[in-house]
Amino acid sequence: MSENRIQMLEMNIENLTDIPISKKTTNDTNRNPEITYGIDDVPPWYLCLFMALQHYLTMIGAIVSIPFILTPALCMAEDDPARSHIISTMIFVTGLVTFLQTTIGCRLPLVQGGTISFLVPTLAILNLPQWQCPAPEILDQMSHENRTELWQIRMRELSGAIAVSALFQVIVGFGGIIGYLLKFITPLTIVPTVSLVGLSLFENAAEAASQHWGIAAGTIILLTTCSQIMVNVPFPLVTYRKGQGLRVIWFELFKLFPVLLTIIIMWIICTILTVTDALPFGHPARSDSKLKIISDSPWFRVPYPGQWGVPTVTLSGVLGMLAGVLACTVESISYYPTTARMCGAPPPPIHAINRGIGIEGFGTMLAGLWGSGNGTNTFGENVGTIGVTKVGSRRVIQWACFLMILQGVISKFGAVFIIIPEPIVGGIFCVMFGMICAFGLSALQYINLNSPRNLFILGLSMFFPLVLSKWLIKFPDAIQTGNAIVDSVFTVLLSTTILVGGALGCFLDNIIPGNAKDRGLEAWAKEMELTTGRAADKKADVVIDTEYVWNTFDFPFGMSLLRRWKWTSYIPFSPTYKKW
Template sequence: MSVVFLTGFYYVSVPIGLYGFQHYLSILGSLILFPLVIVPAMGGTSEDTSNVVSTVLFVSGVTTLLHTSFGSRLPLIQGPSFVFLAPALAIINSPEFQGLNGNSFKHIMKELQGAIIIASAFQAFLGYSGIMSLFLRLINPVVVAPTIAAVGLSFYSYGFPLVGTCIEIGAVQILLVIIFSLYLRKISVFGHRIFLIYAVPLGLAITWAFAFLLTETGAYSYKGCEPNVPASNIISEHCRKHISRVKNCRVDTSHALKSSPWFRFPYPLQWGTPVFSWKMALVMCVVSIIASVDSVGSYHASSLLVASRPPTPGVLSRGIGLEGLSSVLAGLWGTGSGSTTLTENVHTIAVTKMGSRRAVELGACVLIVLSLIGKVGGFIASIPPVMVAALLCFMWAMLTALGLSNLRYSEAGSSRNIIIVGLSLFFSLSIPAYFQQYGISPNSNLSVPSYFQPYIVASHGPFRSKNGGVNYVMNTLLSLHMVIAFLLAVILDNTVPGSRQERGVYVWSELETARREPAVVKDYVLPFRFGRAFRWVKWVGF
């Protein structure tokens, strides 16, 4: 009897664990790329980047366990959302932080922590008080689609301009991911579509090996040029000409792996006591509403995938409330971002057909263990910047497409919906461009890189009242693409007449679901055909 039990436990737990870790590998970019962008922007060292990466892995594992147990109870992974990236960069590039000395990283991180904690408490209040359920009456696929799409489209100035600093490596990275995810997507190995599921990690590994070979063969070695020497100290004109390629193309310029310890436990307030600023907190509070809209779209899409029906209003409120509490933890630990549902997780569920909470929870435990190994964070932090930018080009494009895919729940061919989505998307790019370019002369010599210029609007925006804090909030919020898209979509969708079927409301709020109990995912995983242990029937129901 015991032998049978142990054998059954092995056949169930091992593949479930593999499927769970598969989820995290497939959304690797969403988990690790956020800190690789913001820490260097804050003036942090490679060691700081390594520590923040480990912290992100730890918090993601903990908050995922909390969310699958006490939140929406859907098989969704929690992590740093790209929704928080634009406001984080706007705070990092605030006028008061310009010209800080070597300890700028901790100073700015404490400001970010304070803003995230206040905004997260506000989000938790919206969820658990039931106000979010009332607010969600204004939200449907026609609102969610342009809002999430605007998040991905807003970073076009960061993506390829940075890839172009080492085009032969960045272009290879992008092409490999495209080939794996599109041209090779139907190829299966042992029943798994590995090229489609693991397009990002596979593309990263191959490109990294290619860049390593180029570095070792001396392709980026220029006589007398050292990559770690500041540009201001370089005298040789020859070195000045090639220093950008040396820093962006070589794979041995980062010391993150060597400097990181073997064991490090991420702990709360590791960067110091958070600093609370009302103007930065107000910006983050507005962004937390956008993040909630993003999560609502993920809840509906995943619930329809695993249960063929939308979640109840109670599930939505509970999920948003717990996301707020999880983001408070992210603020205390100092990840630089709130903790929300990763939209890309829904794509992984659709591709792998695995909607098991148990698998996601086992994967979260693996993530927590990996976060305690400092060398893992150091290894991730050593990814060359050009590869990060190339991966982000793909991730942001995917985020845009996943946002627009919500239109399938409405009448996508309706002229009403087409006009609303089109206006929301166009003005989400055009209005922020006006704010970002206002007051900047063509010959102005800005101290920040070109791809960060859209985030310094607080110092020169058109909104100029007697109150500096109000100027900061208004100029910053109206320069964020997702805020403009959300405001336009909500106003137009709720004022222009349209049927429930046309707007997609009938899918998102069936009357009969309101009378059912809150959803609880149950896992049923049964092996079949002896000798094929990794082929399973995966079914999840409520």
């Protein structure tokens, strides 16, 4: 081989810098030493089960709270058994979509479930004159069949609006448009979007915690103790092995199960207070206050698409729901790099982000067609759980999917967890929502906080959305354009704090002059590392047959076939995608 040929070969090898050396090396360079289980780690099955249960318990409170707000707006009777059917449907779809997301979507350990972001446009739609509930005296005189049709026709309207509006996410995700929008999504876009999720939910946490501040405070203190103070304290556990007999091992109980341990201990305390009648009958902190849910829940029921009838579609409904879709899109994009860093994964490449948003949109379509009355979005509560537990294994979330799907079919299984006393849920929310807010604020590390420009954008994009949303909640009829549809659309858009805050931060950061370093663009670009695939020098005349090494964000199957087909490099959501 000639000397020039050898030099060209060496240049080609050097150009292949974005080929991961190995799966282990790729993760180790980004891995936080405090992480117990990284994204590709597979804990023992019995640990997976309990850690999956922990994630299930974290999201179940938020999932269940949505139907309790939704069903009265649908004009549904309080004793209607369909309430539990809606809850089971939401949890079933959550398990199904989460499995798709972790397997072929962005492949980050994210839970995709119902979101409060869709409740704001939902309530705005149901407040339109044609969908408002009749007077209570009229409702009391209606037959069961007519009352059922009354709420089902409204559910069909919501189902159609959710399914059609979700096409936006499907198009921008699978179409690769998200990859081009990322250049405008800066740290000053991420900070208000993610932080306002936690700040906007403080009323939900306060409402649950205020049912009994003693129980809620005990939950916060115990969770803080387990997850922060005793995190490195080993716990003795007696095990038995054939041929070795009984022996004591030291188990990292507090590091792996702080949330689950806190819920169990506080639930036992509530049970003791219930048995001793220290709490009055019917008090939300009593462990028997929701036992009726178990008896009313059926043993076996399989949710199916169109179970409430064929969805209907109207322009006002679709445009209203689009506000929730936009907010969820920005919020999920904000979570991707944060979650990747938390679970020891490399920054997500463009094709993974494209797939993640596309699968989320597809999941929202499924949620609408299944009749859950809500969409799907990345659960901030479970992102917070990863931060608290230091367990970011993808396999744990997939086990949680199994629990969700099982609960969606066996309703009484989920009802056991639905009866967790409200103050315990409120205490957990105080910690989890605080973690979400803190994760959003952590993006401030990339920008120059001594810059008056940055402080102006940050302060306005954080404070103004809270002011505007509170004003619209207090005066829902303030916007009067002469067109009811336009009024509802503007009300919904401006009431969504995460949408207003993210859009305002993004707009101001991109029009107000500022250098890239102060804006944090240089540090953010290194954090995101938006690679598109395995590069090769197109100008070189030497072809190197490099052995393929599996990557965290590749599909778990079919990669050899995709690499063999050259046309897959033009597909924005393919792991072989190359941005030309």
